[in-house]
Amino acid sequence: MSTVGTGSNDKCKIGVYVCHCGINISSKVDVSKTVRFAAKLPHVTVSREYKFMCADPGQDLIQQDIRDGRINRAVVASCSPLMHEPTFRNTMAEAGGNPFLFQMANIREHVSWVTLDNTAATEKAMSLISAAVERVVFHQPLMPNRVPVHPDVLVVGGGIAGIHAALTLADAGQKVYLVEREPSIGGHMAKFDKTFPTLDCSACILTPKMSAVRAHSNITLWSYSEVIGVDGFVGNFKVRVRRKPRYIIEERCVGCLDCIEACIYKSGKVPDEFNEGLVKRKPVYIPFPQATPLVAVIDAKTCIGIRTGKCKMTCIDACERDAIDLNQSEEINEIEVGAIILATGFKTFNAKRIYRYGYGKYSNIYTSLELERMVNAAGPTGGEITLKNGQKPKAVGIVHCVGSRDNKTNKYCSKVCCMYSLKLAHLIKERTGAEVYNFYIDMRTPGKGYEEFYDRLLEENVHFIRGRVAEITDWVMTPEEEGKLVIRAEDTLVGVVRRVPVDMVVLSVGLEPQPDAEDVGRLFNISCTREGWFLERHPKLAPVSTFTDGIFLAGACQGPKDIPDSVAQAGAAAAEALALIDRGYVVLEPNTAYVQDELCSGCKTCIDLCPYGAISFDDEKDTAKVNGALCKGCGTCVASCPSGSLQQYLFTDDQIFSEIKGVILYA
Amino acid sequence: MPERNDIERFFDPKIVAFFCNWCTYTAADLAGTARMTYAPNVRVIRIMCSGRLDPQFVLSAFREGADGILIGGCHPGDCHYQEGNYQALRRFILLKRLIHAFGIEKERIRLEWIAASEGDKVQRVINEMTETVRRLGPLDLEPITKKVIDYMSVTHHEMVSISHRGSS
Ligand SMILES: Cc1cc2nc3c(=O)[nH]c(=O)nc-3n(C[C@H](O)[C@H](O)[C@H](O)COP(=O)(O)OP(=O)(O)OC[C@H]3O[C@@H](n4cnc5c(N)ncnc54)[C@H](O)[C@@H]3O)c2cc1C
Ligand code: SF4
Ligand code: SF4
Ligand code: FES
Numbered sequence: 121m122s123t124v125g126t127g128s129n130d131k132c133k134i135g136v137y138v139c140h141c142g143i144n145i146s147s148k149v150d151v152s153k154t155v156r157f158a159a160k161l162p163h164v165t166v167s168r169e170y171k172f173m174c175a176d177p178g179q180d181l182i183q184q185d186i187r188d189g190r191i192n193r194a195v196v197a198s199c200s201p202l203m204h205e206p207t208f209r210n211t212m213a214e215a216g217g218n219p220f221l222f223q224m225a226n227i228r229e230h231v232s233w234v235t236l237d238n239t240a241a242t243e244k245a246m247s248l249i250s251a252a253v254e255r256v257v258f259h260q261p262l263m264p265n266r267v268p269v270h271p272d273v274l275v276v277g278g279g280i281a282g283i284h285a286a287l288t289l290a291d292a293g294q295k296v297y298l299v300e301r302e303p304s305i306g307g308h309m310a311k312f313d314k315t316f317p318t319l320d321c322s323a324c325i326l327t328p329k330m331s332a333v334r335a336h337s338n339i340t341l342w343s344y345s346e347v348i349g350v351d352g353f354v355g356n357f358k359v360r361v362r363r364k365p366r367y368i369i370e371e372r373c374v375g376c377l378d379c380i381e382a383c384i385y386k387s388g389k390v391p392d393e394f395n396e397g398l399v400k401r402k403p404v405y406i407p408f409p410q411a412t413p414l415v416a417v418i419d420a421k422t423c424i425g426i427r428t429g430k431c432k433m434t435c436i437d438a439c440e441r442d443a444i445d446l447n448q449s450e451e452i453n454e455i456e457v458g459a460i461i462l463a464t465g466f467k468t469f470n471a472k473r474i475y476r477y478g479y480g481k482y483s484n485i486y487t488s489l490e491l492e493r494m495v496n497a498a499g500p501t502g503g504e505i506t507l508k509n510g511q512k513p514k515a516v517g518i519v520h521c522v523g524s525r526d527n528k529t530n531k532y533c534s535k536v537c538c539m540y541s542l543k544l545a546h547l548i549k550e551r552t553g554a555e556v557y558n559f560y561i562d563m564r565t566p567g568k569g570y571e572e573f574y575d576r577l578l579e580e581n582v583h584f585i586r587g588r589v590a591e592i593t594d595w596v597m598t599p600e601e602e603g604k605l606v607i608r609a610e611d612t613l614v615g616v617v618r619r620v621p622v623d624m625v626v627l628s629v630g631l632e633p634q635p636d637a638e639d640v641g642r643l644f645n646i647s648c649t650r651e652g653w654f655l656e657r658h659p660k661l662a663p664v665s666t667f668t669d670g671i672f673l674a675g676a677c678q679g680p681k682d683i684p685d686s687v688a689q690a691g692a693a694a695a696e697a698l699a700l701i702d703r704g705y706v707v708l709e710p711n712t713a714y715v716q717d718e719l720c721s722g723c724k725t726c727i728d729l730c731p732y733g734a735i736s737f738d739d740e741k742d743t744a745k746v747n748g749a750l751c752k753g754c755g756t757c758v759a760s761c762p763s764g765s766l767q768q769y770l771f772t773d774d775q776i777f778s779e780i781k782g783v784i785l786y787a
Numbered sequence: 788m789p790e791r792n793d794i795e796r797f798f799d800p801k802i803v804a805f806f807c808n809w810c811t812y813t814a815a816d817l818a819g820t821a822r823m824t825y826a827p828n829v830r831v832i833r834i835m836c837s838g839r840l841d842p843q844f845v846l847s848a849f850r851e852g853a854d855g856i857l858i859g860g861c862h863p864g865d866c867h868y869q870e871g872n873y874q875a876l877r878r879f880i881l882l883k884r885l886i887h888a889f890g891i892e893k894e895r896i897r898l899e900w901i902a903a904s905e906g907d908k909v910q911r912v913i914n915e916m917t918e919t920v921r922r923l924g925p926l927d928l929e930p931i932t933k934k935v936i937d938y939m940s941v942t943h944h945e946m947v948s949i950s951h952r953g954s955s
Contacts, residue, residue: 201833230831231827234824240827642864647809647813648902650902667809711835732868754836754839755839768839780832780844780847780848784830784853
């Protein structure tokens, strides 16, 4: 560790601290050179280097310099401010300095990690350091803004992730709103018969949790509802929820099914969404026997009573509890919450997109999700796996990676398909005794008990063929293939092209983001990855946080995930929300805009520009005025003010001009 | 075709970038985490939103000696503050006309929408921008242009003193 001091006695005394970050920075940047360089910059009184500035001894260096009166402002040249700015501001404050008389120079993410040449990296680091030094001169001492946190939490999406998060919070005593857009909570898990790798019955482990949601006094469950507006900020969100009309008065309905029985349609008329369209349902229905809430719903698009008014409305007469109201209209509820957990899950890949696999063209080709319904004892076939002609299949092919690990569709691995394909292979074998052929690219079974499950399947004499399926066709070449579907694939272990005739094909479709994920992201002001998964704040260290404080992620909306991982993440998200609420307040970045009255010409340019209506006009003083509680600190108004009257704390014109100067002067 | 002259070969342009905190700055961090190497010529200045970009920042950067300016914000519709990037776009179009009037090539400023997940786009855009500006050569501002910019970029400090002078 070396120290260079210039001994300047100016009022502004800047300490510069350059971090090696182990060798992450020092292997590219000549740190000692930058330290010597910084020592000569105006107002710099101390210039030091250290292996890990963020570690205690590193922070101690700053604190000691503050306590000894050597510095009153600091520049740390290390990693990204998005990473450690809060850490070092805290360091300043703890030693009695003002946390905002501080600036970071990002010489890791923006320099040492992205620059090939050492000399160029050192020069770039020096120019960023000089910019930070120039800038920090103009920093003002500020007070962080503390605002109380509303203790209620909103959970969006009632799959296993949302359910688990809601229950965890409710059990901790927090009031939770759970908003689910389908008529029932449960998500994908409610559709499965068994779950890998333990093969425990999905309903047996999910139903108790769904009932607990319904019964919990701390949970307000709004099914068939959607969030339509989000305002405010961490600790103080104002959310608008649209409750779609279900044409059934929820409080009166007891789920007796009398209305469904009485509907003028004697049998189903519309594809049943819950059963993946394998059967049809009536316009009035309850999606599945364990639906929560157990309340009927009428589909306005197909109900003749609602559409035309010309129906005998036998349902109304049948309902002893007068629960049916065909004139119901939507309801908008406004709530205030301190934190939000998004758990909106995934959708499955549309198998029709891979034309060569013949889905929708040949009968007896099913998606995995359809098969999940078919093997389910409560499903449309009562758990029987049958062909269209009613017979049991003698041979079944399962095609892995449909819409995954494929440059033409989705590049990523959907993570759960290998495992659920094994599960389905086991169930098919158990129920039908058929020969089962799994076509896979690589077998991916990391997880507790997962590889063991694969071993078990090998012992059950399920066939495994390593190779991506080229095509599924009914074009036969031999008498044995007559009347069968032929799966053609290169067996890459043996090096031959195989044609495997089967009666039934299961396409193991991958997981994709919800089609409206981008819109939902926008609504909640969070980002998506290129594919459309919600973006976490940090892939390793903040996996359930987002870049918008107070909004957390749980489950498959963040990326493909199995149930154990979804539940673990939901618990983590609930804990993060609790930590926020438990603290009771949030510290807001004091980066709001302010008007310098003496400069304001009263032109009102800024007023309409603010997306949050934070600027008003003071008629008496004839100047604009910013409401600090509404301003979110974008700075758009500041850039528009022709008189230079509007400024933004932490991003004043002076600060940015000096940064520009610093960056160029010493480049 | 003339030979690539020495200036073009050895000229190392200085480029100043203004990246919004929520998308493009984050993307630049991601490029770093993923160790995507790129030309060392761009210096990034973080602003909360591309809407904070005062046209004077750009002029003053040219005045101080920048050879090119890169502006990065969230994709349309994705701005963390709803519509700051639309303001940035409007100002950018204006800026292009303005610098053209000053005799500065339009290619010396560039606006890009780069989402938080697009580290590779940061890499590509910075490399392209560096090449473009390298080909254009150093920016040589006319003395009169410098004067005009100086006149335009009266910082608010000076404004304060002017207004105080005016009121006394
Ligand atoms: C065929 C198949 C078989 C599988 N088998 C297994 C298995 O055996 N074991 C295992 O561990 N994993 C299995 N998985 C993975 C499992 O489905 C997921 O891990 C799990 O469903 C993720 O739960 P989730 O709550 O994140 O999402 P989801 O189950 O998708 O739930 C999301 C919920 O949010 C609701 N929602 C969506 N958008 C909104 C909105 N904007 N507003 C309000 N609500 C909204 C949805 O309606 C849904 O109820 C399987 C997956 C598939 C496709
Ligand atoms: S734009 Fe500037 S000068 Fe005009 S009203 Fe707003 S603060 Fe005052
Ligand atoms: S900085 Fe942005 S949010 Fe704040 S007053 Fe100005 S325009 Fe509105
Ligand atoms: S926050 Fe990125 S452009 Fe506004």
